[in-house]
Amino acid sequence: MAELVIHPEQITPEGAKALVSLCPFGAIREKDGGIDIGQECKMCGLCVRKGPKGAVTLQEDAPEKTDLSDWKGVAVFCEQQEGEIHSVSRELLGKARELAAVTGEPVYALLMGSGVMTGAELLSRCGADKVFVYDAPELETFRIGPYTNAFSDFVRKVKPSCVLVGATNMGRSLAPRTAARFLTGVTADCTKLEMRPDGNLVQIRPAFGGNIMAQIVTTRTRPQFCTVRSKVFPLPKAGESAGEIKKMTLSPEELFSAVQVLEAAKKPKETDISEAEVIVACGRGFKKKDDLALAQSLADALGGQIACTRPIAEAGWLPQNRQIGLSGRTVAPKLIITLGISGSVQFAAGMKGSEFIVAVDENENAPIFDVAHYGIVGDLYQVVPELLRRIREGNYGV
Ligand SMILES: Cc1cc2nc3c(=O)[nH]c(=O)nc-3n(C[C@H](O)[C@H](O)[C@H](O)COP(=O)(O)OP(=O)(O)OC[C@H]3O[C@@H](n4cnc5c(N)ncnc54)[C@H](O)[C@@H]3O)c2cc1C
Ligand code: SF4
Structure with a gap:
């Protein structure tokens, strides 16, 4: 300190x-x-x-010395709900494999819940050399006390050098609590991870409002905890070779929680732009709210969803859950068409993993053209009707 x-x-x-x-x-x-x-x-x-x-x-204070050589392997906290593994956990297992290959260390998956052995088998085929499972009725629903106890038990016994956690509501509660128990740090919302040959994990994330990409390294303590949002890394395919599954146990005291879950109600499924395969994103190039109907027609014609930049969400033209970017959602659709969006770092951070990026902007120097695969310089009020006409006529030629 x-x-x-x-x-x-x-x-x-x-x-x-x-x-x-x-x-x-x-x-x-x-x-x-x-x-x-x-x-x-x-x-x-x-x-x-x-x-x-x-x-x-x-x-x-003189830092306490941790013997770093005691800590080995890249672990992923694998979140499940009703036995279904969250996709971000599988994305992180794919990344963990890449990172662990640099140091030649193993990849671990950590799973907790009740009746989750089928999930454990899936994880063992998704890149984990060893899956550590805490399977107990007390872990059926997420309660922070027993979940943190299970997480800490795993860290204490297995001593992973790095722990990757999905930046979900659950992950964002668990990672800092567990890290605090080991007096180590957490880097939240990393957008890039790189492993150095000496085992130090370079945790890269936008800082100071997205104006710089900070490289954070935890050199004195272990584990190196970080959280990563969904869709930042690609989803690997499940393979044939299976890793080992190891059942772990906790004492009744560690499984005890003063919190009783009386009822768990499912939230009505809201439109989730992070799941969309086609997105039409609107920016400040639109002059008024009613004009967004133009973008909606394009999205409908392509079977996609409409999304926006922060100023559009802040103006209340579209709901906040449609905002892409650093303070919004991260998306990686097959196709994204941006309309009247300049391409700020904060916006681009949330969409540059998209497969095809088509940008329409009247300013040929707009930074969006640096990330776009195809660019149309022009007035969106002229370009979109023309695009719609060609799509409806099935005439995609230039
Ligand atoms: C900490 C922090 C977090 C942030 N998080 C986010 C975030 O998550 N998401 C986000 O989007 N922003 C975020 N921002 C805001 C961000 O910095 C930008 O201000 C914002 O992305 C700009 O939105 P825009 O591209 O719609 O508007 P502008 O930057 O104003 O761009 C409008 C574009 O429209 C073009 N244009 C105008 N008229 C037309 C026309 N008729 N036809 C074609 N093109 C036209 C212009 O040439 C211009 O390029 C954040 C900022 C901070 C500081
Ligand atoms: S300049 Fe202000 S914020 Fe920075 S260390 Fe000094 S008191 Fe703290």
């Missing part, structure tokens, strides 16, 4: 003012001629580096 130490004797009234205006997070306030640092502090270290010399210093 690191903490900031204020040295009042080094702070003049002018120095205090300079420190207040220096902090980008508004965490420093003037107090009794000196300064005070509030909870808004993000430990960016700017006041230490750029403030008056010696006014604020950073005190770091």
